[in-house]
Amino acid sequence: MLIPYIANTDHDVEEMLKVIGVNSIDDLFVDIQPHQVPKSFNLPKGLSEYDCLKRIEQLALKNSTALIPFIGGGYYDHYIPAAVSSIISRGEFYTAYTPYQPECSQGTLQALYEYQSAICTLTGMEVSNASLYDGGTAIYEAVMMAMRINKRKKIVMDGGLNPIYRKMLRSYTHNLSIDFQELPVAHGQSDRAHIKNVLDDKTSAIILQNPNFFGAIDDHSDIIAEAKKHGVLVIESVYPISLGLLKTPGEMGADIVTGEGQSLGLPLNFGGPYLGFMATRKQLVRKMPGRIIGKTTDKKGRDCFVNTLQAREQHIRREKATSNICTNVSLCALQSLVYMSLIGKQGFKELAQTNLNKAEFTRLELEKIEGVNVKRSAPTFNEFTVELPMDASLVVEAMIADGFAAGFPLGQYYQGMERYMIIAVTEKRSKKEILDYAQSLKSVLEKLSSSV
Amino acid sequence: MKTIFDKSVNNRRGYFSPSSDVGLTAEVPQQFKREDDCQWPELSELDVVRHFTQLSQLNFSIDTNFYPLGSCTMKYNPKFTEVAARMTGFSQLHPLLPQLKQGETLTQGALEVLYEMERLMAEMTGLDHFTMQPLAGAHGELTGVMMMAAYHKARGNKKKYVIVPDSSHGTNPATVSIAGYEIISIPSNEDGVMDIELLKEKVTDEVAGLMITSPNTHGLFNSQIDKISEIIHSVDGIMYYDGANLNAVLGRCRPGDVGFDVMHINTHKTFTTPHGGGGPGAGPVGVTKKLEPFLPISRIIKADDGSYRLSYDHPKSIGYIAPFYGNFSLLLRAYAYILLLGEEGLRAVSNHAVLNANYIKEQLKSVYDLPFDRLCMHECVFSAKNQAERNVHAIDIAKFLIDQKIHPPTVYFPLTVKESIMIEPTETESKQMIDVFIEAMKEADQLSKTQPEKFAEFPQTTPVSRPDEVKAARELNTNYFSKKS
Numbered sequence: 056m057l058i059p060y061i062a063n064t065d066h067d068v069e070e071m072l073k074v075i076g077v078n079s080i081d082d083l084f085v086d087i088q089p090h091q092v093p094k095s096f097n098l099p100k101g102l103s104e105y106d107c108l109k110r111i112e113q114l115a116l117k118n119s120t121a122l123i124p125f126i127g128g129g130y131y132d133h134y135i136p137a138a139v140s141s142i143i144s145r146g147e148f149y150t151a152y153t154p155y156q157p158e159c160s161q162g163t164l165q166a167l168y169e170y171q172s173a174i175c176t177l178t179g180m181e182v183s184n185a186s187l188y189d190g191g192t193a194i195y196e197a198v199m200m201a202m203r204i205n206k207r208k209k210i211v212m213d214g215g216l217n218p219i220y221r222k223m224l225r226s227y228t229h230n231l232s233i234d235f236q237e238l239p240v241a242h243g244q245s246d247r248a249h250i251k252n253v254l255d256d257k258t259s260a261i262i263l264q265n266p267n268f269f270g271a272i273d274d275h276s277d278i279i280a281e282a283k284k285h286g287v288l289v290i291e292s293v294y295p296i297s298l299g300l301l302k303t304p305g306e307m308g309a310d311i312v313t314g315e316g317q318s319l320g321l322p323l324n325f326g327g328p329y330l331g332f333m334a335t336r337k338q339l340v341r342k343m344p345g346r347i348i349g350k351t352t353d354k355k356g357r358d359c360f361v362n363t364l365q366a367r368e369q370h371i372r373r374e375k376a377t378s379n380i381c382t383n384v385s386l387c388a389l390q391s392l393v394y395m396s397l398i399g400k401q402g403f404k405e406l407a408q409t410n411l412n413k414a415e416f417t418r419l420e421l422e423k424i425e426g427v428n429v430k431r432s433a434p435t436f437n438e439f440t441v442e443l444p445m446d447a448s449l450v451v452e453a454m455i456a457d458g459f460a461a462g463f464p465l466g467q468y469y470q471g472m473e474r475y476m477i478i479a480v481t482e483k484r485s486k487k488e489i490l491d492y493a494q495s496l497k498s499v500l501e502k503l504s505s506s507v
Numbered sequence: 508m509k510t511i512f513d514k515s516v517n518n519r520r521g522y523f524s525p526s527s528d529v530g531l532t533a534e535v536p537q538q539f540k541r542e543d544d545c546q547w548p549e550l551s552e553l554d555v556v557r558h559f560t561q562l563s564q565l566n567f568s569i570d571t572n573f574y575p576l577g578s579c580t581m582k583y584n585p586k587f588t589e590v591a592a593r594m595t596g597f598s599q600l601h602p603l604l605p606q607l608k609q610g611e612t613l614t615q616g617a618l619e620v621l622y623e624m625e626r627l628m629a630e631m632t633g634l635d636h637f638t639m640q641p642l643a644g645a646h647g648e649l650t651g652v653m654m655m656a657a658y659h660k661a662r663g664n665k666k667k668y669v670i671v672p673d674s675s676h677g678t679n680p681a682t683v684s685i686a687g688y689e690i691i692s693i694p695s696n697e698d699g700v701m702d703i704e705l706l707k708e709k710v711t712d713e714v715a716g717l718m719i720t721s722p723n724t725h726g727l728f729n730s731q732i733d734k735i736s737e738i739i740h741s742v743d744g745i746m747y748y749d750g751a752n753l754n755a756v757l758g759r760c761r762p763g764d765v766g767f768d769v770m771h772i773n774t775h776k777t778f779t780t781p782h783g784g785g786g787p788g789a790g791p792v793g794v795t796k797k798l799e800p801f802l803p804i805s806r807i808i809k810a811d812d813g814s815y816r817l818s819y820d821h822p823k824s825i826g827y828i829a830p831f832y833g834n835f836s837l838l839l840r841a842y843a844y845i846l847l848l849g850e851e852g853l854r855a856v857s858n859h860a861v862l863n864a865n866y867i868k869e870q871l872k873s874v875y876d877l878p879f880d881r882l883c884m885h886e887c888v889f890s891a892k893n894q895a896e897r898n899v900h901a902i903d904i905a906k907f908l909i910d911q912k913i914h915p916p917t918v919y920f921p922l923t924v925k926e927s928i929m930i931e932p933t934e935t936e937s938k939q940m941i942d943v944f945i946e947a948m949k950e951a952d953q954l955s956k957t958q959p960e961k962f963a964e965f966p967q968t969t970p971v972s973r974p975d976e977v978k979a980a981r982e983l984n985t986n987y988f989s990k991k992s
Contacts, residue, residue: 058852060583060779061859062937071866071938080858083865083882084759086728093761097630101849104587111843115596117616119604128603129830136522138556140593146570147563150584153785155576155917158969159909161508162566163784166559169511172987176546182985186786188642191830199685219830226803226826227649230656230687272539302541325617326602326831327642328787340983346785351979359971363979369645369681370920374690379681382643382775386783389559395547396511396555397521403545406524408532415533434535452608463603486528 058101122460123488125417127438127479129190129217129268130329131318133296134483139320139393149386153346157361163385164360167348170392177298177395178312179305180334184345186388187331187380190315191223194292196344196378197311197333198224198233198260201288203377204342207259208233211250214240215267216292218468240469242269242440243432250278260288260311265304266297269440270477271433279308295319295332297436299407311335320394321387330387341367344378406482410437413489414480420493421478426500438479440465443500447476450499457495508565508970511558512987515548521555546988565970566784567914573940575867577886577917577929578676578724580754580776582860587847588780588840597839602831611816618815621832622807624791624842631853632753632770633763634793638802639833644751646828647771647790648682648718653825654769654794654801655716655745656686661801661823664743666715672701674724674921679749688715695923699879700729703738710738716745721762722752724921724929725879726864726886728760736766745769745798753777754933755861755885758854762793769794777856778841789837803828859934860885863941867930870945874952878924886931890924899955901926903962906973907954910966911947 063071068080077083102110124132143149147162154160154167167185174183187193198210210233212221221237228235236253238246245263254261261282266272279289291304293314304312316330317323335343341364349363369376398406414437418429426444443450447464454461466473480489550558567574574581592598597617605614625637641647652669659666669683670691680690691709696702700723717739722728729735736746748762748770754777762770774780774789782788794802800823808818848856861884868887872880875889891901905915905928917929932941954961966972 058848058855060585060935061855062935062940063859063862067938068862071862075862075865075869077882080862083858083861084728086730086882086884087756087760088730091730091733091760091765093758094633094764095630096758096761096850096854098627098850098853099846101852102847104847107843107847108587108590110846111591111839112594112596114616114619115594117619118596118600119613120596120599122604122613124601126601126603130602132599132601134525136552138552142556142559142563144589145560145563147566147568149781149783150569151566151784152574152576152579152581152782156567156905156909156915157974158906158966158971159567159572159914160565160784161970162562162564165508165510165565166562166784168985169987171985172510172512173547175986176988179541179543181989188646188787189830191827192642192646219827222827223830226653226828229825230653230660272535274539298541298545300535300540302539303543306542322598322836323601324598325600325614325835327829327834328789328837329830337983337989340985347985349979350984351975351982353971353974355972357971359974361974361976361979363976363983363985369677371677372681373677374680374684376677376681376684379645379649379678379685380643381645381676381678382773382782382786382788384783384787385785386781387787389784392511393555393559396550396558397552398547399519399521399549400515400544400547401518401549402520402522402524403547409524409527411533411535412527412531413529416529416531419531434539436535448608452610455607455609455613460601460604460607464607467606482524482527485525486530489529 122455122458124460125478125480125492126460126463128463128477129315130323131479131481132483133318133481135320135322136397138397139390142393143386143390148389154362157359161359164348166389166392167385168350168360170388171348173392173395174332174334177295178293178334179303180312181337182340183332183334184343184347186383186385187333187345188384189329189331190292190313191220193313193331193333194220194262194290195224195227197290197313200311200342200344201260201290204288204339205259205286207257209258210235211253211258211261212237213245213263214238215245215269215271216262216264217268242271244271244273245278251281254282254285254287256285258285258287260290262290264292266294266436270435270438272301272436273433274302274307276307296407296410299403300411316391319391321390328384328387330384330391342377345380345383409482413484414439417480417489420489424493424497437481438477440475440477443474445503446473449503451476453499453503454495459492459495508561510987511548514550514554514558517549519549519551521550521552572912572914573936573944574914575916575930575932575944576914577931578751580931580933582779582933583935584779584781585844588843591843592836592840605817615815618807620839620842622809622815624838627845628772628791628793631757632793633761634770635796636799636802637791637793639791639838640803640829641771641790641792642829642834643786643788644771644773644790645678645682647792648678649686650792650803650828651747651769651771652682652686654798657801657825658745658798659715667713669715670709670717672719674923675720676724676749676751679718699725699727701735703731703734706735706738710742712742714742714744716747718747718749720749720751722755722884725888726883727879728884733765751776752885755857757857759857763795769798774837774841778844780837780840787834787837789834801825856934863932863934863936867932867941867945871948874949886929888921888924889928891926891928894952894955895926897955897959899959899962901928904951906965907951907962908947910968913944913947
């Protein structure tokens with residue numbers, strides 16, 4: 056049977072079998088005993104490349120990507136410049152592996168060093184690793200890191216942390232003895248009084264998010280100062296695009312910064328691959344999980360890059376490693392680096408400002424609709440919470456017919472918030488789309504309330 | 508090469524956002540604003556494209572070089588899977604859509620891909636159910652061991668240890684430890700497989716399970732694997748199959764048929780999704796019926812009318828382990844690859860991978876020490892101990908190969924073999940390419956006899972020579988902006 060990715064001809068096979076000294080390929084598998092062979096192996100017949108792609112295309116057509124997205128929830132519809140895809144499609148990048156041999160991997164290694172640097176200046180931190188799987192697993196890794204540093208077992212989660220991340224954390228730590236304290240959900244800023252009450256000398260870390268899941272912008276400097284009094288480490292999860300304008304976790308004094316890097320040039324891809332980033336202070340670097348690239352010199356004194364501090368990692372330390380992570384998401388890190396390099400210093404400020412302007416315009420338009428409450432207790436960036444006069448999931452469902460993914464209803468994750476949804480407005484939304492959206496919301500509300 | 512930050516020029520631009528056409532400029536109150544600007548470089552699009560194109564040319568890759576990196580399965584990544592992954596019907600799909608009311612109707616094609624992958628993988632492995640969620644192989648391991656723990660908890664079992672062979676991948680013990688268990692390590696016997704007598708001695712009621720790679724990291728298939736399963740099952744332990752080497756046994760042996768309860772698959776190995784310079788990967792996990800209730804949520808259900816939906820009502824589930832449904836675009840590539848190959852093609856993958864590895868083993872065993880002289884599966888492990896006596900070590904041979912434009916095999920893993928050189932040619936390499944490699948390996952041995960001192964100078968043809976790793980760790984510089992961090 057010939058498939059296009061196997062090069063050996065019958066003649067090659069014959070010669071190789073002769074060298075090995077067996078009669079057939081089957082003879083190579085004699086270690087597998089007769090009773091160990093598959094009970095069945097019924098798989099479809101192979102397809103030509105054309106037929107296969109046609110089949111995949113048909114499946115793609117069963118998905119709807121025509122809806123205009125006003126949905127975010129931590130995963131955003133930003134424009135990705137064409138050069139990003141062009142660069143990461145180079146075989147020299149995407150068909151290489153982990154740079155264990157630095158002399159023939161300088162392309163990947165230097166890019167990852169540049170990525171770490173770009174993440175550091177983004178977050179205002181001193182050191183970054185070379186990526187983790189996603190924003191949620193990054194928080195889990197940060198929690199494990201914090202507990203290694205101060206040997207404490209209590210973790211406090213702010214109410215504004217993405218509920219998906221909260222659920223992930225719960226699963227991962229279920230079998231470990233950790234005292235989790237989830238602060239109540241409030242869709243404004245973090246509840247200072249409550250936080251002050253729960254932070255104590257047994258607390259390992261507090262997890263904050265900015266902007267929080269409901270869109271509220273905060274300055275956590277005071278909470279961080281309070282945490283430090285008790286030796287509590289502060290993990291801050293951030294939305295990278297907001298940092299074109301907002302105070303960085305570094306400026307606030309955070310110890311460990313994590314985030315979801317999808318918005319830095321990665322397509323939504325129905326959930327992945329995404330990019331978990333993590334940065335910290337230089338004193339804590341030896342406790343950080345994941346690969347870290349360092350700059351050094353070669354024998355002739357030329358600058359070069361290597362995997363460094365590998366004694367933290369599973370391939371060296373086995374059960375004593377800081378994490379079990381091996382393959383991370385290098386290509387996604389590169390993808391984000393190309394994006395960050397194209398956007399540039401000035402472009403980043405403009406991008407963030409455009410997001411802010413369009414979201415604010417949307418909020419003001421929605422405010423004009425009867426029954427829609429967009430009042431807020433804190434400023435917001437490009438996503439905000441809206442209260443509707445009825446179940447938001449019904450409204451979002453009805454707006455699909457008008458061509459909108461209208462937002463994410465909060466009832467699924469928060470009991471009692473069935474009438475709320477969060478709406479994200481990126482730089483891609485035009486004034487016309489926003490006005491059409493407002494019109495659709497208005498008429499859907501009228502229609503639904505008259506039918507009740 | 509200069510870094511991209513060194514090339515930055517004030518006020519140069521490489522991109523402009525869509526215009527802010529809404530006629531207002533919003534303000535964030537001053538106290539919430541950053542004070543120091545983000546120092547992303549200022550470059551034209553050409554500057555950026557040229558920088559990264561030049562960087563790419565400093566890499567070895569499958570597309571440019573033979574890459575027999577043992578245990579990593581560096582086979583050719585077919586280009587058509589990239590076309591599939593970039594179809595906008597998938598790439599622009601927001602993962603929250605199917606969680607909206609009636610939203611599943613918007614993503615039927617994507618849910619079908621995931622559902623079909625579960626069925627295909629179940630048939631290939633002999634297990635009953637799969638989750639596509641784990642984001643890489645090691646993440647799959649963690650998911651599997653978490654299910655193991657949930658199983659024992661549900662049964663009221665008091666378990667403390669997981670058994671791991673000494674030849675295992677480092678991720679196995681690391682995963683076990685992170686999941687809250689302790690390790691019992693079992694050495695290999697002289698045939699290079701787990702010593703079953705030693706195993707019997709170590710197994711107690713406190714053993715939660717065993718994690719094993721099959722074929723193992725010596726490239727060997729353990730004929731007693733079902734006996735090992737019996738021993739572990741006799742204490743209600745769970746058999747975990749590390750699927751890193753599944754590519755050796757497609758159509759030849761299914762984990763589910765020889766007693767395994769749970770396994771992960773590295774799609775970037777067996778199903779050739781690109782390695783990406785170190786990820787992203789995907790690590791689907793399969794289980795038998797007894798572990799099915801513990802699978803992560805969400806699950807994908809096929810309704811009677813043929814439509815697909817997400818299901819969350821699984822009270823015994825270990826919960827969320829990923830934000831959504833796995834690394835979808837990688838799973839889609841793997842799906843396309845499986846469809847194209849079909850049953851015969853998948854069998855051919857293992858046949859030719861094993862043929863190529865045995866051919867290398869036979870051709871080099873007169874030159875390099877072969878610790879386990881028997882038929883191997885998809886990879887073979889040599890020791891450079893003879894060369895080391897001449898002060899030429901495995902790492903030196905690796906550097907020699909780089910100058911021959913060949914990516915070195917894995918060296919110093921597995922840890923069970925001194926001076927190990929682990930070679931995995933994969934099925935996509937031709938006899939002619941493999942012959943070039945064999946000649947290069949023989950030449951390295953020859954040179955170790957005549958001019959061993961030359962090896963310290965290799966590699967010579969690369970943009971940089973051997974880096975000073977001690978300096979890298981001591982004068983830690985991981986961030987352009989802090990120079991010495």
